[in-house]
Amino acid sequence: MDSISLVGTVSIIVAGLTIAIGSIGPALGEGRALSEALNAMAQQPDEADTITRTLFVGLAMVESTAIYCFVISLIIVFANPFWDFVIQNAAP
Amino acid sequence: MDSISLVGTVSIIVAGLTIAIGSIGPALGEGRALSEALNAMAQQPDEADTITRTLFVGLAMVESTAIYCFVISLIIVFANPFWDFVIQNAAP
Amino acid sequence: MDSISLVGTVSIIVAGLTIAIGSIGPALGEGRALSEALNAMAQQPDEADTITRTLFVGLAMVESTAIYCFVISLIIVFANPFWDFVIQNAAP
Amino acid sequence: MDSISLVGTVSIIVAGLTIAIGSIGPALGEGRALSEALNAMAQQPDEADTITRTLFVGLAMVESTAIYCFVISLIIVFANPFWDFVIQNAAP
Amino acid sequence: MDSISLVGTVSIIVAGLTIAIGSIGPALGEGRALSEALNAMAQQPDEADTITRTLFVGLAMVESTAIYCFVISLIIVFANPFWDFVIQNAAP
Amino acid sequence: MDSISLVGTVSIIVAGLTIAIGSIGPALGEGRALSEALNAMAQQPDEADTITRTLFVGLAMVESTAIYCFVISLIIVFANPFWDFVIQNAAP
Amino acid sequence: MDSISLVGTVSIIVAGLTIAIGSIGPALGEGRALSEALNAMAQQPDEADTITRTLFVGLAMVESTAIYCFVISLIIVFANPFWDFVIQNAAP
Amino acid sequence: MDSISLVGTVSIIVAGLTIAIGSIGPALGEGRALSEALNAMAQQPDEADTITRTLFVGLAMVESTAIYCFVISLIIVFANPFWDFVIQNAAP
Amino acid sequence: MDSISLVGTVSIIVAGLTIAIGSIGPALGEGRALSEALNAMAQQPDEADTITRTLFVGLAMVESTAIYCFVISLIIVFANPFWDFVIQNAAP
Amino acid sequence: MDSISLVGTVSIIVAGLTIAIGSIGPALGEGRALSEALNAMAQQPDEADTITRTLFVGLAMVESTAIYCFVISLIIVFANPFWDFVIQNAAP
Amino acid sequence: MDSISLVGTVSIIVAGLTIAIGSIGPALGEGRALSEALNAMAQQPDEADTITRTLFVGLAMVESTAIYCFVISLIIVFANPFWDFVIQNAAP
Amino acid sequence: MDSISLVGTVSIIVAGLTIAIGSIGPALGEGRALSEALNAMAQQPDEADTITRTLFVGLAMVESTAIYCFVISLIIVFANPFWDFVIQNAAP
Amino acid sequence: MDSISLVGTVSIIVAGLTIAIGSIGPALGEGRALSEALNAMAQQPDEADTITRTLFVGLAMVESTAIYCFVISLIIVFANPFWDFVIQNAAP
Amino acid sequence: MDSISLVGTVSIIVAGLTIAIGSIGPALGEGRALSEALNAMAQQPDEADTITRTLFVGLAMVESTAIYCFVISLIIVFANPFWDFVIQNAAP
Known part of the structure; x- marks a missing residue:
């Protein structure tokens, strides 16, 4: 069960941090x-x-x-393909 | 019970940090x-x-x-799918 | 009792840091x-x-x-669902 | 007594850091x-x-x-509910 | 005596850092x-x-x-309630 | 199964961080x-x-x-070629 | 003698860092x-x-x-109450 | 199999971080x-x-x-020559 | 001799860092x-x-x-009271 | 095989980081x-x-x-001379 | 000889860092x-x-x-009193 | 072979970082x-x-x-004299 | 030979870092x-x-x-007195 | 051979970092x-x-x-005196 919990915890950490760090730049830019x-x-x-139109097209890009x-x-x-693989191999 | 507490603690940490870090950018941008x-x-x-309307549409985007x-x-x-999986397998 | 104290301490740490870090952005933005x-x-x-009205609606958003x-x-x-789960399982 | 001192020390650390970090943003913003x-x-x-009135309402928000x-x-x-739980269970 | 020195050292560290970090924001803001x-x-x-009066009310807030x-x-x-608890239990 | 979970966890971490860090620069620049x-x-x-045309060509570049x-x-x-290699060798 | 030297070293470290970090904000603000x-x-x-008077009252506040x-x-x-406690208990 | 997974994981980490860090400067500069x-x-x-022409030649340089x-x-x-070498030597 | 060298090294480190860090703020402020x-x-x-007089009174404050x-x-x-205590107890 | 994988992994890490860090300065400067x-x-x-000519000569310098x-x-x-040396000595 | 080399190395480190860090603030301020x-x-x-005179008095203060x-x-x-103490006690 | 791979890896790391870090300042300055x-x-x-001439002499200096x-x-x-020494002594 | 190499390596590290860190402030200030x-x-x-004269006197101060x-x-x-001491004591 | 490789690796690291860090300040200042x-x-x-002359004298100072x-x-x-000492003592 070790590699399952390892992959699981890492997935949780990365899922959270990716969106947390990734929201700083766009929020400031927008x-x-x-x-x-x-x-x-x-x-x-x-x-x-014209300004509003350009703004919203540009915001969409950011x-x-x-x-x-x-x-x-x-x-x-x-x-998550890595999680799927690990679960399948651990199941039997 | 080890992998349960591991996944649990990691979930708590990430849940908190995700919203904490993720609130910095939008708050400053808004x-x-x-x-x-x-x-x-x-x-x-x-x-x-016009300004108010554009402002609130834009704020919603940020x-x-x-x-x-x-x-x-x-x-x-x-x-949390990882937590669910770990609990189910640990239950029996 | 180990996993209880682990989940407990982590909950305390995250509860504090979440609001501490999360207050920086809004305070500066407001x-x-x-x-x-x-x-x-x-x-x-x-x-x-008009300014006051827009200000307070905006502040509420921040x-x-x-x-x-x-x-x-x-x-x-x-x-905390993780804490509840850990306590229940440790109780008996 | 181990889990008591662990939860205790963590509580002290977090209590201090939460207000310390949390005072930076509001102080600068105000x-x-x-x-x-x-x-x-x-x-x-x-x-x-008008300025004074708006200022103090705003400051209160910050x-x-x-x-x-x-x-x-x-x-x-x-x-602290975690501390209470740990003490009660350790008492007898 | 271990948990006493642990709680004691942590208390010293946090007492100092709390006021040290907590003085940066207010000092700069004021x-x-x-x-x-x-x-x-x-x-x-x-x-x-008027300026002086508003200044001192505001400074008090910061x-x-x-x-x-x-x-x-x-x-x-x-x-410190944690220190008190630890001392009492260690006394006898 | 050790090297599989190692490569898997590292892949998850890097996939998330690459896009998270990599979104800061372009978002601010745009x-x-x-x-x-x-x-x-x-x-x-x-x-x-002219401005809009140049803007969108330039944004595409950023x-x-x-x-x-x-x-x-x-x-x-x-x-991921490394993951493929590790799985194939671990399969039999 | 272990807990004495621990509390002692920590006291020295914190005493120094508290005033060192704590002098940055006020010095810059003043x-x-x-x-x-x-x-x-x-x-x-x-x-x-008027300026001088307000300045010195304000500086005193910073x-x-x-x-x-x-x-x-x-x-x-x-x-230091923690040091006093540790010394007294170690004396006899 | 140890050195294979080591070189593999390091390759994944570096491939991601190189482009992630390397995109910050050009994106801001452009x-x-x-x-x-x-x-x-x-x-x-x-x-x-003239401006557009100079801009695009310069952007290409950045x-x-x-x-x-x-x-x-x-x-x-x-x-990756290092990966190739490690695989070849591990194959037989 | 262990606790003596520990307290001694810590005293050296803190003595240096206190004045080093503590000189940044005042020097910049002045x-x-x-x-x-x-x-x-x-x-x-x-x-x-008037300017010179106010300057030097203020500089003295910084x-x-x-x-x-x-x-x-x-x-x-x-x-250093901690050093004195440690030496006295180690002397005999 | 240990020193080979060590030199190999370090070479991968440094190759990536050198160009990643090294691209920040020139990109911003250009x-x-x-x-x-x-x-x-x-x-x-x-x-x-004249401006274009000076610009491109200067950009080349950056x-x-x-x-x-x-x-x-x-x-x-x-x-990489270090890698060559390590491979040659490990070959026989 | 252990505590001698410990105190010695720490003294070298702190002597260098104190003046290195301590030169940043004054140099920038001056x-x-x-x-x-x-x-x-x-x-x-x-x-x-008047400017030159005030400048040099002020620079002296920085x-x-x-x-x-x-x-x-x-x-x-x-x-260094700590070094002297350690040498004397180690001499005989 | 241990000290050879140690000196080798360190040489690779430092060679890369020296030029990577060292390119930030000049690139920004130029x-x-x-x-x-x-x-x-x-x-x-x-x-x-005159400007062009002074520019290029100055850029050369940076x-x-x-x-x-x-x-x-x-x-x-x-x-690298250290590498040469280590190889020579390890050769025989 | 242990304490000799320790003091030696630390001396090399500190000698380099002292001048490296210590050159940042003066160079920027000048x-x-x-x-x-x-x-x-x-x-x-x-x-x-007058400007040139004041400049060079001031630069000398920085x-x-x-x-x-x-x-x-x-x-x-x-x-280095610490190095001298360690060598002398290790010589015989 | 241990202390030789230690002093050697440290020398390489410090030689590189000293000039790398030390080039940031002067390059920016110039x-x-x-x-x-x-x-x-x-x-x-x-x-x-006059400007050119003062510039080059000043740049020389930076x-x-x-x-x-x-x-x-x-x-x-x-x-490197430390390296020379270590080699001489290791030679025989």
């Missing part, structure tokens, strides 16, 4: 872009539509790096 | 966006509606990275 | 937003109402990340 | 808000009342994250 | 607020009274986080 | 570029088309470094 | 306040009296956090 | 250059062609440092 | 105050006397935190 | 120079030729430090 | 003050005498913290 | 100087010759610190 | 002062003599902290 | 001074001679701290 967008709107209200982390994190929790 | 929004309102009071962390943290506490 | 709000009021006194940490911290102290 | 408030007053003396830490710290020292 | 207050006075001498640390530190040195 | 783009649009609305990390991370999880 | 005071005097020479550290440090060296 | 390019375009729309890391990372995964 | 004083003199030569460290450092080298 | 070049072009379009790292990294992977 | 002094001279050449470190460092090398 | 040179050219096109690191790194790989 | 001096000269060419480190470093290599 | 010199030239072309490190590094590689 915060910066958002704040500048609001600033730009105040300067040039007539361009609010968010994508957070989503890479979230995907890897969920793969590790629910579709 | 604080920055919010402060700039208030600044923009003071500069261009007539655009307060908040999403914090929520990814919260979701992973709750999964680890209440729907 | 401080920044608040300071900018006061600045905005001084620039545009007529908009004080505060939410601190509250996620507080919730996880209290769950770990008072409704 | 200092920033306060300094901007004084600046705003100097710019717009007529709005001193202070709340420090108080979360203080509460957890006091719970760990004086109402 | 320094910032104070410097801005002096700046504000130079800009708007007529408002010196100082409170340092005092939380000092309180916890003194509790650990002079009213 | 956030900065995006915020400046919105600022530029507000200054020169007539150039919105995103490429995040994608290198994601590729390496997926290779480690699903096409 | 330096900032002082530099701004001099700047304010140069801007508004007529207010030199200094207080350094003094908390110094007090704890001296208590640990000269009035 | 983000900075890109943001300044957009700023320059807004200031001098007539020079958009990207080259990320590509060095990617190359080393792929060499370690797919053309 | 450098900042001094530089601003010179700046203020250049702006307002007529106030040179220096005091360095002196706390120096005092603790010298106490540890030349009037 | 990004800065590039961004300033684009800024300069926007200010002084007539000097675009890139040289990255290339030193790449050279050392490749030497360690493909022309 | 560099800042010096640079501002030169700036002030360029602004107000007629006050060069230098004093470096000298505290140097003194402690030399005491540890050439007048 | 990037800064280069960016300012381009800025200066845009401000004063007539002085382009580069020299990177070259010191490269020299030490190559000495460690190809002309 | 670079700052020098850059400001050149700036001041450009602003006030007529004061070049350099002194680097020289303290160099002196301690050379003392440790060539006039 | 880059700053150089960039400001170019800036000054652009502002005051007529003073180019470079001296890098050269201290290089000297110590070469002494450790080629004129």
Whole structure:
């Protein structure tokens, strides 16, 4: 049962840390872009539509790096090939 | 009982650290966006509606990275597949 | 009694660190937003109402990340499923 | 007596560190808000009342994250469920 | 005598570090607020009274986080429940 | 079974950390570029088309470094030559 | 003699580090306040009296956090209850 | 089988960390250059062609440092001379 | 002789580190105050006397935190109660 | 076979870290120079030729430090004298 | 001979680190003050005498913290009471 | 063979880290100087010759610190006196 | 021979690190002062003599902290009292 | 042969790290001074001679701290008294 608990604990640790560390960059980057967008709107209200459109396309791009982390994190929790292998071999 | 306490302790540690580390980025990012929004309102009071709307949509996007962390943290506490597996095998 | 004290000590450590680390981001973010709000009021006194309303809705959003940490911290102290499991199995 | 001293020492460490780390963010955030408030007053003396009121409501909100830490710290020292459990089981 | 020296040494370490780390944030925050207050006075001498009053109420609020640390530190040195328990049980 | 669990746990750890650390730089860089783009649009609305085009080509270039990390991370999880070798040799 | 040297060495370490770490924040904070005071005097020479008075009251408040550290440090060296207890019990 | 798993695990760790750490610098550098390019375009729309051309040649140069890391990372995964040597000697 | 060399080495380490770490804050703080004083003199030569007087009183206050460290450092080298106790008990 | 795997693993680690760490400085430095070049072009379009020429000669100079790292990294992977020596002595 | 070499090595380490760490703060602080002094001279050449005089008195005050470190460092090398005690007791 | 592999591995590690760490400072410094040179050219096109000449002489001086690191790194790989000594003594 | 190699290795480590760490502060401080001096000269060419004189006297003062480190470093290599003592006692 | 390889490996490590760490400060300091010199030239072309002369004298002074490190590094590689002593005693 040793290698099962080892792989299990490591999976828990990595699943948590991946999304925790991976949320710092996107959150700060999005915060910066958002704040500048609001600033730009105040300067040039007539361009609010273009600014909003560019903002959300850009935010989606930044968010994508957070989503890479979230995907890897969920793969590790629910579709972890190493865990599957270890369980199957330990079952019998 | 060894592997149970190991998986248990690791789950507690990761559940806490994930949300703790994961709250730093979003909180700073939201604080920055919010402060700039208030600044923009003071500069261009007539655009307060557009600014507020963009602000809250954007904040929701930033908040999403914090929520990814919260979701992973709750999964680890209440729907942890590794913990379930270890308990089931240790039960009999 | 070993696994009980292990889970117990880990719970204490994580409960404390989660809220300690988790308070840094929100506190700094709220401080920044608040300071900018006061600045905005001084620039545009007529908009004080809109600014205050947006400020407090925004602060509540930032505060939410601190509250996620507080919730996880209290769950770990008072409704910890791992601790409950370990106690029950150790009782008899 | 081993598990008692373990839980005891960990409680002392966490009680201290929780409030120590948890005081950094609020203190810096409050200092920033306060300094901007004084600046705003100097710019717009007529709005001193509104500024002061908003400042103190905001400071209370920032202070709340420090108080979360203080509460957890006091719970760990004086109402620690893990310590109570360990003492009761060790008593007889 | 082992658990006594363990609890004792840990108490000394935590008492010192709590106030040492806990003094960084408040000192920096107060320094910032104070410097801005002096700046504000130079800009708007007529408002010196309001500025001073707000400054000292605010400083007291920032100082409170340092005092939380000092309180916890003194509790650990002079009213430490864990130390009391360990001494009593070791006495006979 | 020892070398299998070793390679497995290391693969999980590295897969998570690679994308977690690798998302910080691109997210911050994209956030900065995006915020400046919105600022530029507000200054020169007539150039919105050129700015948007250059922005998205440039973002793609920055995103490429995040994608290198994601590729390496997926290779480690699903096409890991070291894991394949270790499993094959352990199978018989 | 073991627990005596342990408590002794720990007391020395903590006494030194407490004041060393605890002097960073106040020194930086006071330096900032002082530099701004001099700047304010140069801007508004007529207010030199008010500025000086506020400066020294404020510096005393910042200094207080350094003094908390110094007090704890001296208590640990000269009035350490844990050291007293350990010596008394080891004497006979 | 010991030296095989050792070299294998180390290869996985280094392959991931090399590209993860190596993506931070280029991503930040490119983000900075890109943001300044957009700023320059807004200031001098007539020079958009020269700016874009210089930007992409320069980005390629910055990207080259990320590509060095990617190359080393792929060499370690797919053309690792140390791994080849260890496998060959362990085969018979 | 073991506990003597332990206390001795720890005393040397702490004596050095206390003053080394403790000199960073005051030196930076004094450098900042001094530089601003010179700046203020250049702006307002007529106030040179008031500025100089305030500067040196303030520098003395900042220096005091360095002196706390120096005092603790010298106490540890030349009037260390723990060292005295250990030597006396080891002498006979 | 021990010293072979030791030298091999160390070579892999160093080859990766050298280029990973070594790419941070040049990438940031080049990004800065590039961004300033684009800024300069926007200010002084007539000097675009001189600026571009100086930029690329300078970038080559900055890139040289990255290339030193790449050279050392490749030497360690493909022309490592220590590895050659260890293999030759282990062969017979 | 054990305790002699222990005390000796520790003395060497601390002597070096004390002055190494202790030189960072004063050097940066003096560099800042010096640079501002030169700036002030360029602004107000007629006050060069007052500025120079204040500068050197202030630099001496900053230098004093470096000298505290140097003194402690030399005491540890050439007048170390712990070393003297250990040598005397080991001699016979 | 033990001391050979020890000296060998250490040589590899140090050769890589020396140039990796040593490239950070010069790359950043050169990037800064280069960016300012381009800025200066845009401000004063007539002085382009003097600026370029001073720039390259200065860059050579900054580069020299990177070259010191490269020299030490190559000495460690190809002309390492410690390695030569260890090989000669191990040969017979 | 054990204590000789211990003291020797420690002396080598400390000699190198002392000057390495000790060169960071002075180099940065001097670079700052020098850059400001050149700036001041450009602003006030007529004061070049006074500025140069003050600069070099000040640089000498900053350099002194680097020289303290160099002196301690050379003392440790060539006039190390601890090394002399250990050699003498080991000789016979 | 043990103490020889120990002293040898330590010498290699320290030789590399001394120059690596020691090159960061001077490179950054020189880059700053150089960039400001170019800036000054652009502002005051007529003073180019005085600026260049002061720049190179100052750079030599900053470079001296890098050269201290290089000297110590070469002494450790080629004129290391500890290594000489250890070799001589091990020879017979």
